[in-house]
Amino acid sequence: MLITRIYYAIAYFVVLIFEIIKAEIDVAFRTINGDVKPVIMEIETVLARPISQTILANSITLTPGTLSIDLDSEKRILKVATIVKRDKKAVIPFEHYIKGMLE
């Protein structure tokens, strides 16, 4: 359904902007405190199409504090560097919306 996809696209954009602002404030405070300990973790994704995986990786990098290093399209694994140790689901809150938008 086209209308559902448009709804998910708008919701994805709103969530992305909200997450960017939240992470921006968080990272700005961390630069003042000096509370920085980068870790690398592997995150499994449910997205199957390469375009949606690319959009997910791009959104992760766009959010300050998280950075995608590598993407294995067939095994559906993303290598992500985060500024401190974080829960895996908290790194990709927009995965559900991308799934509704493109899959």
Add this chain to the structure above:
Amino acid sequence: MLETIIILKSILLIISSILVLLTAIGILRLSDDLDRVLYARIHILGVVDVACIIALLVLYEPLLAVTYFILAPFASHAIANAHYYGEEKR
């Protein structure tokens, strides 16, 4: 009405300039002995990207802002990927 818009634009520009200053201080403060310091630097530089997008939107350059919004992650990703497979694996 016009004055309110000018004041709002000025506030947004001041916020983005403060963010740029904070980033500069943060990058200079990080010591080189920290584990995986390059990723920390890229994370902190991500703050500048958002500040730059805010500034471009305020200065009536929406197309440049959208281009920056889409293209900025590619550079960070390229640097991180090259470091991961080049320097860190060595």
